[in-house]
Amino acid sequence: MSAPILRSVAALREATDPWIRAGERIGVVPTMGALHDGHLSLVAAAEKVCDRVIVTIFVNPRQFGNAEDLDSYPRTEAEDARKLSRFAVDGLFVPDVCEMYPEGFATTVSVAGLTEVMDGVHRPGHFEGVATVVAKLFNQTSATDAFFGEKDFQQLQVVRRMARDLNLPVTVHGCPTIREIDGLAMSSRNLLLSDRARTRAPVLFEAMETIAEGVAAGGDFDALHAEALKRLDAAGFTKVDYLEMRAADDLTLLSAPIRPARLFAAAWLAGVRLIDNIAVGG
Numbered sequence: 001m002s003a004p005i006l007r008s009v010a011a012l013r014e015a016t017d018p019w020i021r022a023g024e025r026i027g028v029v030p031t032m033g034a035l036h037d038g039h040l041s042l043v044a045a046a047e048k049v050c051d052r053v054i055v056t057i058f059v060n061p062r063q064f065g066n067a068e069d070l071d072s073y074p075r076t077e078a079e080d081a082r083k084l085s086r087f088a089v090d091g092l093f094v095p096d097v098c099e100m101y102p103e104g105f106a107t108t109v110s111v112a113g114l115t116e117v118m119d120g121v122h123r124p125g126h127f128e129g130v131a132t133v134v135a136k137l138f139n140q141t142s143a144t145d146a147f148f149g150e151k152d153f154q155q156l157q158v159v160r161r162m163a164r165d166l167n168l169p170v171t172v173h174g175c176p177t178i179r180e181i182d183g184l185a186m187s188s189r190n191l192l193l194s195d196r197a198r199t200r201a202p203v204l205f206e207a208m209e210t211i212a213e214g215v216a217a218g219g220d221f222d223a224l225h226a227e228a229l230k231r232l233d234a235a236g237f238t239k240v241d242y243l244e245m246r247a248a249d250d251l252t253l254l255s256a257p258i259r260p261a262r263l264f265a266a267a268w269l270a271g272v273r274l275i276d277n278i279a280v281g282g
Helices: 009-021 037-049 067-072 077-084 126-141 150-165 188-192 195-200 203-216 221-234
Strands: 026-031 052-057 091-093 145-149 171-175 237-247 261-269 272-280
Touching (some): 009 026, 037 052, 037 077, 037 145, 037 171, 052 077, 052 126, 077 091, 150 261, 188 272, 203 221, 203 261, 221 237
Parallel strands (some): 026 052, 026 145, 145 171
Antiparallel strands (some): 261 272
16 A cells, blocks of 8 residues: 655644654654665664654755756656555655755754764765754654664764754664675665676675675785775776775774774766775674
């Protein structure tokens, strides 16, 4: 059964008011659409712990660095609604830009520290856009729980810090990255890859696994890193924005997994920017 599509905050609140009065647990899965099995795994996770589930679809212009990237982002609302029909989703919130950012909108939510590395450097303003829209979605949906994929691990940590710092009454759940059978992390941007590039894309995950296994066995990170860059270059990756090992909690740069760590990567293949991250060590 298809979930009702709600396009205004007023309609959303009309739907959620009785749930709130009944003390029900409301889960929200924020997305930008072009849903894949990674998104659907978040919906399934929300269903397990919440009485009600809202999926949001909003291609947020404030987290894109340029108009061309925004314009090329896949938009597949009808197909997304069809994919969600096999879940017990109680509402699909699909606002337009004017609904989210009405004329005169002048507020930005900014998180320091966690946003000053990796994608915060390579995508200026990105996390301000993320934090602002997610704070709005938490308030609009009255969510008690929110579900995000670990594929965007830096984003997950930014959202957790934002919710904690602003005392928002929502529990932020991180859910495992879902991968294609060849290891490529599922992403809406994968739809932009040509057939040829798609066959080469899994090399990013393979190179990262080699580094993680080598470091966990006591290998030298710099040497493993250099070999990985050569491997990516040979596979046709044209640019690596970053390939770094960082602490899982505060994203401090590490050269050895002396504390819980993750390996993070962002690399360009055939004009498409792919990101991934994996745990290092135990």
